[in-house]
Amino acid sequence: MADLEVDLVAADGKIWSGRARLVSAPAADGEIGILVGHTPVLTVLRRGELRVKTSDGEALRWMVDGGFLSVDSDQVTVVVDSVEAATDTAAH
Template sequence: MAELNVDLVAADRKVWSGAAREVSAPSVDGQVGILAGHAPLLAVLRPGTVKVSTAHETAVEAHVTGGFVSVDGNLVTIVVDEVTELSGREPALR
C-alpha cells in the first residue's frame, strides 16, 4: 500500500513529520480526507483537529487554529498558525 509523506509545521517549529496512511483536516469548505494518490490540493484550514493515521497504526491529532494544507503527489504539507494541543505523538519527528 502506498504511503503519504506528511509534514506538519507551525510558524515556529516542525511539529510532526513521517509516513502516514491517511490525513484528515478541517478546511473552510468542510472536512478533507487525504489518501495516497490524492489529486493535487490547496485548502485553507479553519480551527479544528488535524488527524494523521500513521503507517504504524497509530494516530497523531493536533488541534489547530487555522492555516493551510497542500497535497502534491504523495507529499502532504500542513502549515498551521498555531497548535494548541498535540496527542498520540510517536517518534516520527525527523
C-alpha cells in the same frame, strides 16, 4: 503499500514529520480526507482537529487554528498558525 509523506509545521518550527496512510483536516469549506493518490489540492484550514493515521497504525491528533494544507504527489504539507495536542474531552 504506498504511504503519504506528511509534514506538519507551525511558525516556531516542525511539529511532526513522517509517513501516513490518512490525513484528515478541518478545511474552510468542510472536513477533507487525504489518502494515497489524492489529486493535488491547496486548501485553507479553519479551527478544528487534524488527524493523522501513521503507516504503523498510530492515531495522532492536534487542534489547529488557521493555515493551509497542500497535497502534491503523495506529499502532504500542513502549515498552521497555531497548534496544540488534542485532548479527550468526553466525560466518563
